[in-house]
Amino acid sequence: MNLFIVESPTKAKTIQRYLGKEFIVRATFGHVKDLPQRELGVDEETLEAKYVYVKGKKKVIDSLKKLARSAQVVYVGTDPDREGEAIAYFVEQEILKVNKNVRRAVFYEITPSAIRESIRNAGELNMNMVYSQFARRILDRLIGYKVSPHLWKAFRNYKLSAGRVQSPALRLIVDREREIESFKVKKYYYVKALLEKDGHLFEATYDYRYENPSDAKLLAERIKDGVCAVVGVKRKEERVPPPKPFITSTLQSDANAKLGFPTEKTQSLAQKLYEWGVITYPRTDSYRMSSTKAREFMEYIAQKFGQEYVGRLRKFKEKPISQGAHECIRPTGIKERTLSGDYGVLYRLILSRTLASLMSEMLLEKREVDVEVSSPKLKTPLVLKAKGLEVKFDGWSRAYPADIKEEKLPELKEGELLKLVKVFIEEKKTQPPPRYTEGSLVRTLEKLGIGRPSTYATIVKTLKQRGYVHLYRKSLKPTEVAFLVVDYLMEHFPVLMDYSFTAYMENSLDEIEEGKRFWKDVVREFFGKVMSGVV
Structure with missing residues (x-):
């Protein structure tokens, strides 16, 4: 018997069907360990962190360890990003206590062939990805715990918060609103x-x-x-030319513009489609597409529309961190899918965009x-x-x-x-600049290099929850407190609000993942400059 561990019970159920009786597939139900909720949990000098079990997860880990004792091999198949690698790290640390044969299985779509391939190629944890997640999590904790209390004190409102990505995003919305307010119609x-x-x-x-x-x-x-x-x-x-296939930012943006879906809803629907084995991993900034799958889609295009509609598989310039096995967001294959409701609507959007990306150019006459x-x-x-x-x-x-x-x-x-x-x-x-929609905000954040695919939906959700923005005619309109908070942070923590420095820090997290920088150096540099106000 082999044990295969993933995060999601839906994903576990799908993979169990593919692997059969020789495997037991179980889920962690998300993160198993995190920084403590009611204390900083980080030594500001050494940056040593105190990771504790997420509520209810010790029982889950104990159950996994019990199964692992009698397993020949334990495969950890959590998501192929920083968060997934960190989950894999904490799971592995516990499983190694009872079984030394633990392997990391990485896949980008949940199909029988992809899962079998991940098992054949299973290897070691990518510790650089783990360190990058540590840096991201500890930075966010330090900023949240050290900057947010200044807001509580200044505005006597304990609901307010500041964040490494959240605060620059709020500045974008407030700056745009000020442009609109000062605009004179001619x-x-x-x-x-x-x-x-x-x-x-x-x-x-x-x-x-x-x-x-x-x-x-x-x-x-x-x-x-x-x-x-x-x-x-x-x-x-x-x-x-045809559009590029979807990545996280363009999927969220187009689903918002064409379907009216909030970014959080799009990400939730896409995650389920991925876990059902219907689409590839939905958190990606890579436009790469498997040549095998591209040929399959182009054969379908020829049958459905005619040979004159068949284009080619194009290569796009990628960020260094995007290169490798990550793909665009695409269907796992051409099949008749009986998906109802919003799942079906979003799937058809992804399918049509994927096909369009491989089709011939439009010809216009002007x-x-x-x-x-x-x-x-x-x-x-x-x-x-x-x-x-x-x-x-x-x-x-x-x-x-x-x-x-x-x-x-x-x-x-x-x-x-x-x-x-x-x-x-x-x-x-003359028209004032438009307010940001959820989709156009995500596009702007990506363009500025602020945030990453896994964080876009969370950023928008947090801004709403904190009472900084509300939806007005499908756009994000800042509340009165948003103006006050942005002005306060611009005065007292200008580095936190600096778009270019925030983008530089995102690149630094990527460099940790690439093995080019030591994670504690990055945390010390950014946090020190945020608190000193000097870029």
């Missing part, structure tokens, strides 16, 4: 003509932005009885037509511009609808006369 005006050819109506615009409506009206009056003729037609083909208006009221003829956009080949958008609006023009040739139906003034207004 009106501006364009002169436009409605033209007709053979019953087809289309618009042409004089390419000048008027600040004063009376000036626009004066021009409109001068050309309203003019004669219109085509004086130039330009055509240009544009190829639109046309720009110059229309000359001649009138006795004009000293010289005036040129209006009409712009057209047509999809000549829909390509990848057959699977994943593109946000492209067609503007069709009739066939036009130089020298043709057009009927001037009417001239009108179009009023426009």
Whole structure:
């Protein structure tokens, strides 16, 4: 008998079906050890940490040790990220007391072949990943315990908290709200003509932005009885490449924009789909896709849409830490899935994006037509511009609808006369920057290098729980206390709020994982600078 240990009971149930009677598969139900809840648990000089059993987990570990005593091999198959490696570390430390034959099994999708492969290739723990998690956890604990009390004291509110990633994220939201509040709306005006050819109506615009409506009206009056003729037609083909496959940030962002799912819900649904063996690991920042799976998807594309829709497997520039076995978020295979409700909706989004990423380019035709208006009221003829956009080949958008609006023009040739139906003034207004949605906040955090795939959903959840933001028309609107907290932290803990320094620290955690830096040096450096206020 062999013992296979994972975190989730759902994952355990799926893997048990694959491995059969020669294995017993059991779950830890998440982390088994952590820093104590009611004390710092970290020596500030040595950075030695006091890890204690999470409530109820000693009984779980005792049960696993009992099974391990009679097992030939114990495989620890927790998630393939820092958190999973840390869980594996604490589990292994306990199992080694009763069985020395403990192996680390790593997989990125829960399929029979992937699980069997992880067993064949099982090896040692990646201690650099464990140290990176220690650094992340201890940093977050030190900052939370040392900075948050300043907020409690200043605002007499024990619900408030500060965090290494949470606080810069809150600053983004507050800064954007201040931009919106200080924004002054300005009106501006364009002169436009409605033209007709053979019953087809289309618009042409004089390419000048008027600040004063009376000036626009004066021009409109001068050309309203003019004669219109085509004086130039330009055509240009544009190829639109397919989207990249999903990674954590883009999945959360698109699910928020297209489906209205909060980031936390998307991550929860995706985790279950992974544990059921339906999709690959949902916490990743790698766009890499298995060439074997890509061929399988492209064969499906050829059957469903036709050979002309088949694209190619592209390679994308990855962060150093993304390279290796991690893949994008994709289905584990092309099968008819009977997934209902939100699980089915999210799965179909992932499937369609995966297919689109392997399909051919869209082909657009852009046309720009110059229309000359001649009138006795004009000293010289005036040129209006009409712009057209047509999809000549829909390509990848057959699977994943593109946000492209067609503007069709009739066939036009130089020298043709057009009927001037009417001239009108179009009023426009300058628009303030939009508030962050959960999806656009995650995209911005990723772009700035703040946070990592495993933390995006937690960041948004924490900001809501602390009363810093609330949803307003599907956007994140900061509360009054958010402004006060950001201002306080900017004054007293500027390093904590510095986007570039926060990103630098994320890179430092990656460097620990790559074996380039000692984890205690990173913790001392960042925590020291946060508390001193010096970058």
